[in-house]
Amino acid sequence: MxxxxxxxxxxxxxxxxxxxxxxxxxxxxxxxxxxxxxxxxxxxxxxxxxxxxxxxxxxxxxxxxxxxxxxxxxxxxxxxxxxxxxxxxxxxxxxxxxxxxxxxxxxxxxxxxxxxxxxxxxxxxxxxxxxxxxxxxxxxxxxxxxxxxxxxxxxxxxxxxxxxxxxxxxxxxxxxxxxxxxxxxxxxxxxxxxxxxPDLRVPEETREFAINASNSRFWEVPVKRYVDECLAGAAGPRGKDFNMRWIASMVAEAHRILMRGGVFMYPRDTKDPGKPGRLRLLYEANPIAFIIEQAGGRASTGRQALLSVEPTGLHQRIGVVFGSKQEVERIERYHTEPFAGELENPLFNERGLFRLPA
The missing domain is CATH 3.30.540.10 (Fructose-1,6-Bisphosphatase, subunit A, domain 1)
Incomplete structure (x- = not known):
């Protein structure tokens, strides 16, 4: 058209x-x-x-x-x-x-x-x-x-x-x-x-990610690993510099990603163990996931495709990751593969205050 x-x-x-x-x-x-x-x-x-x-x-x-x-x-x-x-x-x-x-x-x-x-x-x-x-x-x-x-x-x-x-x-x-x-x-x-x-498409590659960094102390290891790699920039394992965005409006985040790529993360964390996520599945996560996937991107909980989740309640909350397909797939992979650096934290490294025994 x-x-x-x-x-x-x-x-x-x-x-x-x-x-x-x-x-x-x-x-x-x-x-x-x-x-x-x-x-x-x-x-x-x-x-x-x-x-x-x-x-x-x-x-x-x-x-x-x-x-x-x-x-x-x-x-x-x-x-x-x-x-x-x-x-x-x-x-x-x-x-x-x-x-x-x-x-x-x-x-x-x-x-x-x-x-x-x-x-x-x-x-x-x-x-x-x-x-x-x-x-x-x-x-x-x-x-x-x-x-x-x-x-x-x-x-x-x-x-x-x-x-x-x-x-x-x-x-x-x-x-x-x-x-x-x-x-x-x-x-x-x-x-x-x-x-x-017409025919909007999410770019497959990106140098942008969106997450509320104030919650970093509550993140699960796969999310922290991904963000740390992005922050390491060109000198890190990703070999390129990333920009971090956060608007606190999912529509605005989704629209930016739809137009120029990126990945949005509001993942499950330990801030409130009684809530498996912040965003609501039926009227926030699912419609945005449908749009993103129809535009060639991917939407996930980090552990499974968002669109495959069977709802259990009208106002059910869920962890959400969506955006450029390659980045979301990387985050999903980090949730399933073992990570040797799980305890690699400045407080626990060779010169840290709390070095772990050999």
Whole structure:
């Protein structure tokens, strides 16, 4: 598809439907409703402090035990209100809601399920750093009338579509329907998402990695080994210098990696042994993993492919590694192979304070 065509999202979806004559049109309608929700959120985010929406939501905590921002609540309401009436959904699940959201009885029910993080990276709102929305579409089990948690517990391989909107210098919607990844930029004059980045691919090689280094004391040995090798630069085993990034907004991290390569790590660690990871599987990790893998990258827990994980809970947390394929595969290999340098720490080396006995 040529950039010169500049298809709108609507035109793009019509073309895709023509390639699948058995399609009913419900799927296209759902994607367009999600796009409307993202436009509304984009407009509110763009107002900044002028919209009087900055700050916490009266001290309220979400189901994750995290401080809710006013824009978290507003964005969640927008997603629910825009998508509940269309007749495409059997139910929804959100980061901000403890239980699945039932479609009101006044609206028809459809055959899809929608999971979403309405405003990823909301802790960055007050400092004007890019934030975003993440979504995943699944098929509802046959005969579903009232949805329950188990209906959403499907592995990432079952996703029909996934995407995110990033609210930055420009607003972009990045979408996969299982046949590659495409980026659409919001044209504020038209009020339409326009195809500007067709067939996005994650570069296989990179010199960038993203991780929260303040957690280094809690990392498992494979992660520490990988980061130490990157930090050693051209003089180390990798033979090249790396840059380290950390934005604290997964949408922004994923978007950078999609555009120019890199690897993102929010791995399992020992900081809180009761939590097997920080990111939520169903509406953060799985949709981003689907996008990254459709763009030729790889997504993993470090021990297995992310998309193969069988969910056990609506708000299940998990360790996440994604990005350029060669780097993620290296990290996976470090999780499975023995490492002779496991105890190679400055405190334990030949001149260290706590040299181990021979």
């Amino acid at each position: 040529s950039l010169a065509q500049h298809f709108t999202l609507t035109q793009f979806l019509i073309e895709e439907r023509r390639r699948h004559p058995d399609a009913t049109g419900d799927f296209n309608s759902l994607i367009l409703n999600i796009a409307v929700a993202c436009k509304r959120i984009s407009r509110t985010v763009a107002c900044g402090a002028l919209g009087d929406m900055h700050g916490s939501a009266g001290g309220a905590l979400n189901v994750q035990g995290e401080q809710q921002q006013n824009l978290d609540v507003l964005s969640n309401d927008v997603f629910l209100q825009v998508n509940e009436w269309g007749g495409n959904l059997a139910g929804m699940a959100s980061e901000e809601l403890e239980e699945p959201y039932q479609i009101p009885e006044v609206y028809p029910r459809g055959r899809y399920l929608l999971t979403f993080d309405p405003l990823d990276g909301s802790s960055n709102i007050d400092v004007n750093v890019s934030v975003g929305s993440i979504f995943s579409i699944l098929r509802a089990p046959e005969g579903t009338d009232v949805v329950c948690e188990e209906d959403f517990l499907q592995p990432g391989t079952s996703q029909v579509a996934a995407g995110y909107a990033i609210y930055g210098p420009s607003t972009m919607l990045v979408l996969t329907i299982g046949e590659g990844v495409h980026g659409f930029t919001l044209d504020p004059m038209l009020g339409e998402f326009v195809l500007t980045h």
